[in-house]
Amino acid sequence: MDHNTIIRERRSIYTNMFSGEKVDDRIVSEMLENARWAPTHRLTEPWRFVIFTGDGLAKLGDFQAQAYLQREGDEADPAKQKKLQEKPLECSHVIAIGMHRDERESVPEVEEICSVACAVQNMWLTASAHRIGCYWSTGGITFYEGVNDFFGWGPEDRLLGFLYLGMPKSDRWPEGRRSGMEDKVRWER
Numbered sequence: 690m691d692h693n694t695i696i697r698e699r700r701s702i703y704t705n706m707f708s709g710e711k712v713d714d715r716i717v718s719e720m721l722e723n724a725r726w727a728p729t730h731r732l733t734e735p736w737r738f739v740i741f742t743g744d745g746l747a748k749l750g751d752f753q754a755q756a757y758l759q760r761e762g763d764e765a766d767p768a769k770q771k772k773l774q775e776k777p778l779e780c781s782h783v784i785a786i787g788m789h790r791d792e793r794e795s796v797p798e799v800e801e802i803c804s805v806a807c808a809v810q811n812m813w814l815t816a817s818a819h820r821i822g823c824y825w826s827t828g829g830i831t832f833y834e835g836v837n838d839f840f841g842w843g844p845e846d847r848l849l850g851f852l853y854l855g856m857p858k859s860d861r862w863p864e865g866r867r868s869g870m871e872d873k874v875r876w877e878r
């Protein structure tokens with residue numbers, strides 16, 4: 690595939706579109722290698738990833754359910770708790786996406802978030818180019834306080850969501866949906 694095709698055919702493939710078959714770890718390694726080449730101001734390389742697969746998926750599910758219960762207390766909805774516990778099990782791999790804040794705070798935090806997003810895009814493009822199902826979720830425990838320890842990250846680091854990976858059950862790759870660029874771009878000559 691040329692670069693235009695890879696970029697324009699990147700898609701969100703959701704867990705209900707996964708077959709249950711495992712993604713080859715070598716593809717996940719390739720995704721991580723490509724993440725490494727994302728742009729990074731002052732070369733801080735702020736991306737951090739934890740890959741959950743095999744028994745790790747249940748560990749993530751258990752942690753999510755427990756974090757939800759702890760946060761909601763008596764208000765916790767058992768259906769939501771169950772969903773948080775079981776969601777990772779629908780995937781082949783779940784990659785927790787972290788932003789590391791370096792001690793020197795070399796660049797503004799927003800730049801580090803942008804850099805991690807570029808790394809995620811590199812991974813997502815790689816997955817789509819291999820026709821691996823992938824999407825970025827900022828649901829679940831993404832914006833919870835006090836979850837960094839579980840991922841082995843420091844207090845200033847930030848969880849930016851999860852990449853869910855799985856083999857698609859259908860050969861039909863979804864169509865994309867975007868509006869035109871006319872009202873979003875202005876050329877000044």
Ligand SMILES: Cc1cc2nc3c(=O)[nH]c(=O)nc-3n(C[C@H](O)[C@H](O)[C@H](O)COP(=O)(O)O)c2cc1C
Binds near residue numbers: 825
């Ligand atoms: C930062 C970010 C967070 C996202 N979080 C979610 C999410 O929590 N749930 C979800 O269903 N999709 C999420 N998405 C995926 C978008 O819904 C998806 O990109 C959009 O529908 C366009 O579809 P496409 O990726 O196939 O082009 C997220 C995307 C980005 C960039």
